[in-house]
Amino acid sequence: xxxxxxxxxxxxxxxxxxxxxxVYSLVISTAIFPIxxxxxxxxxxxxxxxxxxxxxxxxxxxYSLSVSFLVVALISPLxxxxxxxxxxxxxxxxxxxxxxxxxVMMLYFFNSIDTLWIGILFSILASIGFWGSLVFxxxxxxxxxxxxxxxxxxxxxFMYGYLGSVLLLIFNLTMVMKPEWYGIANTTLAxxxxxxxxxxxxxxxxxxxxxxxxDGNYKSKANNKHxxxxxxxxxxxxxxxxxxxxxxxNFLASFFLYSxxxxxxxxxxxxxxxxxxGLSTSSLIITIIMIQIVGIAGAFxxxxxxxxxxxxxTLKITILIWCATCYGAYLLQPEDxxxxxxxxxxxxxxxxxxxxxxxx
Numbered sequence: 001x002x003x004x005x006x007x008x009x010x011x012x013x014x015x016x017x018x019x020x021x022x023v024y025s026l027v028i029s030t031a032i033f034p035i036x037x038x039x040x041x042x043x044x045x046x047x048x049x050x051x052x053x054x055x056x057x058x059x060x061x062x063y064s065l066s067v068s069f070l071v072v073a074l075i076s077p078l079x080x081x082x083x084x085x086x087x088x089x090x091x092x093x094x095x096x097x098x099x100x101x102x103x104v105m106m107l108y109f110f111n112s113i114d115t116l117w118i119g120i121l122f123s124i125l126a127s128i129g130f131w132g133s134l135v136f137x138x139x140x141x142x143x144x145x146x147x148x149x150x151x152x153x154x155x156x157x158f159m160y161g162y163l164g165s166v167l168l169l170i171f172n173l174t175m176v177m178k179p180e181w182y183g184i185a186n187t188t189l190a191x192x193x194x195x196x197x198x199x200x201x202x203x204x205x206x207x208x209x210x211x212x213x214x215d216g217n218y219k220s221k222a223n224n225k226h227x228x229x230x231x232x233x234x235x236x237x238x239x240x241x242x243x244x245x246x247x248x249x250n251f252l253a254s255f256f257l258y259s260x261x262x263x264x265x266x267x268x269x270x271x272x273x274x275x276x277x278g279l280s281t282s283s284l285i286i287t288i289i290m291i292q293i294v295g296i297a298g299a300f301x302x303x304x305x306x307x308x309x310x311x312x313x314t315l316k317i318t319i320l321i322w323c324a325t326c327y328g329a330y331l332l333q334p335e336d337x338x339x340x341x342x343x344x345x346x347x348x349x350x351x352x353x354x355x356x357x358x359x360x
Contacts, residue, residue, distance in 0.1 A: 003212055006146050013212035014144055015157035017137055020205035022161030023168045023198045024130050028104055031169055031288045034270045035281055036191040037061055041113050048116060058271050064120050065267055068127035076135045081230035090215045093136040097206050100129020105199035108192045155303035158355040159296050166292040168201055173285055278334040279343060287347035294351030302356030315360050318353040325349045
């Protein structure tokens with residue numbers, strides 16, 4: 001059954017993919033996996049061997065994430081061009097979802113520094129699956145929602161994501177921090193089981209979205225033999241047209257810089273707090289949970305605020321809060337007796353604007 005554009009059931013199904021996939025960004029990108037990775041790969045020198053080369057363990061992790069982003073950036077125009085003209089956007093959304101969720105489950109086998117290659121390889125593939133699926137997921141929004149619905153539906157997606165990811169994170173944390181409750185004796189087993197649960201959650205709840213989303217808008221069968229490079233040709237055409245559209249050029253440049261900043265904070269904040277500030281694992285976990293809970297209210301609050309004062313003004317407010325928060329994090333000193341409480345305060349501010357800036 002094909003649901004009409006703007007149908008409430010269709011919009012809710014689209015937003016529900018955030019419930020499915022946000023457990024990856026919270027448990028794998030932000031909370032449990034970075035801490036687990038740092039503890040498993042910790043050596044006296046801080047160096048690990050990978051592909052015959054020595055790396056600082058945390059530097060290697062950030063390099064692997066960078067590789068995944070580069071791959072997504074290179075293949076997105078190709079795949080989106082094909083999907084737009086063939087009309088099988090949902091197939092690519094499914095493909096990346098399955099790649100990401102299965103890769104997350106494979107992290108279960110990363111149990112020591114001897115299996116470092118598993119941790120690096122499948123964290124790269126999981127990241128490609130997550131971000132690749134978002135390319136097609138986000139592209140659906142103008143197809144399924146009218147312009148006056150898009151801000152609200154996008155905010156709903158983030159709220160679903162925050163709520164679902166917090167629920168699974170709390171359960172996973174009970175395993176990690178109290179493994180004896182579940183009869184777990186091996187110290188690495190609890191976090192590895194949480195990776196399995198993330199993959200199962202992601203692939204399972206995504207079926208709700210897949211059931212109701214259309215395949216994608218079909219355009220044309222013309223020039224199918226050149227379809228492989230259609231996305232790159234479209235991208236080149238857009239780049240050439242940007243010189244005559246300074247507003248769009250400014251927007252894309254701003255979005256590029258914003259994305260660098262936000263994703264860097266999200267991906268390295270946990271390792272920064274643990275290795276540079278010296279915070280305890282429990283303090284980091286409390287901060288992460290607080291960010292998610294505050295994020296639910298923040299996404300709703302700023303969505304309503306944008307309806308009253310406009311997107312531009314609301315974005316300016318969120319960006320100012322981000323800048324102040326990042327500068328505050330820069331000023332933190334590990335010897336400060338109140339550093340943990342200051343970190344909590346910065347986490348609260350990040351939670352307030354994290355979902356808001358991405359929604360808007």
